[in-house]
Amino acid sequence: QKEVEQDPGPLSVPEGAIVSLNCTYSNSAFQYFMWYRQYSRKGPELLMYTYSSGNKEDGRFTAQVDKSSKYISLFIRDSQPSDSATYLCAMKDTDKLIFGTGTRLQVFP
Amino acid sequence: SAVISQKPSRDICQRGTSLTIQCQVDSQVTMMFWYRQQPGQSLTLIATANQGSEATYESGFVIDKFPISRPNLTFSTLTVSNMSPEDSSIYLCSVEERGRTDTQYFGPGTRLTVL
Numbered sequence: 001q002k003e004v005e006q007d008p009g010p011l012s013v014p015e016g017a018i019v020s021l022n023c024t025y026s027n028s029a030f031q032y033f034m035w036y037r038q039y040s041r042k043g044p045e046l047l048m049y050t051y052s053s054g055n056k057e058d059g060r061f062t063a064q065v066d067k068s069s070k071y072i073s074l075f076i077r078d079s080q081p082s083d084s085a086t087y088l089c090a091m092k093d094t095d096k097l098i099f100g101t102g103t104r105l106q107v108f109p
Numbered sequence: 110s111a112v113i114s115q116k117p118s119r120d121i122c123q124r125g126t127s128l129t130i131q132c133q134v135d136s137q138v139t140m141m142f143w144y145r146q147q148p149g150q151s152l153t154l155i156a157t158a159n160q161g162s163e164a165t166y167e168s169g170f171v172i173d174k175f176p177i178s179r180p181n182l183t184f185s186t187l188t189v190s191n192m193s194p195e196d197s198s199i200y201l202c203s204v205e206e207r208g209r210t211d212t213q214y215f216g217p218g219t220r221l222t223v224l
Contacts, residue, residue: 008149032211043201043215044152046110051211088152096167097142097213099151 006100019076023089023100030091035074038086079107113216121222129188130219132202137182146199192223
């Protein structure tokens with residue numbers, strides 16, 4: 001079993017839709033949870049960062065962490081074609097960063 | 110956040126040759142990291158480069174194949190040695206900003222194709 005599991009997609013949605021991206025993990029020691037966005041032929045860009053459990057909102061993006069279920073989510077409201085990218089979850093305890101495989105998202109007009 | 114640049118952005122190399130990838134940061138950072146991202150796969154950590162000490166390699170990666178230099182707090186290089194087509198990948202450097210160990214910022218990556 002991988003430490004971090006992420007549905008690879010691809011996920012295709014119409015513009016304006018609410019998108020839900022998810023990761024599950026097995027290591028209960030993870031404390032720091034991140035979402036990165038990676039456009040084609042670019043490096044990953046830090047999108048959201050959450051420490052421990054709870055919600056964090058930034059504009060159209062909301063990150064949720066449920067440590068009891070070992071489950072994290074990223075919600076994108078009013079999705080735009082410019083949101084089309086691969087979204088990678090990542091998490092960390094005190095050691096290295098562990099990434100999911102990424103979910104490809106396509107938002108069509 | 111730190112601004113990170115990498116050179117070259119892409120290259121096509123012949124089997125058996127070596128390529129050195131440079132990573133430059135616009136601020137002083139303690140920890141720099143090198144990752145490999147193969148098509149359809151997650152980012153895999155190759156090694157951690159701490160200024161003033163030898164790089165620490167992850168399981169499956171060795172110094173002879175991926176020598177790393179870290180001469181100062183803003184610069185690092187990764188060499189991919191004696192390349193084979195299996196080394197075709199995107200190579201990414203990342204940094205932890207000073208005073209923060211909870212997340213990392215990434216460079217744009219180097220896309221390497223080995224023929």
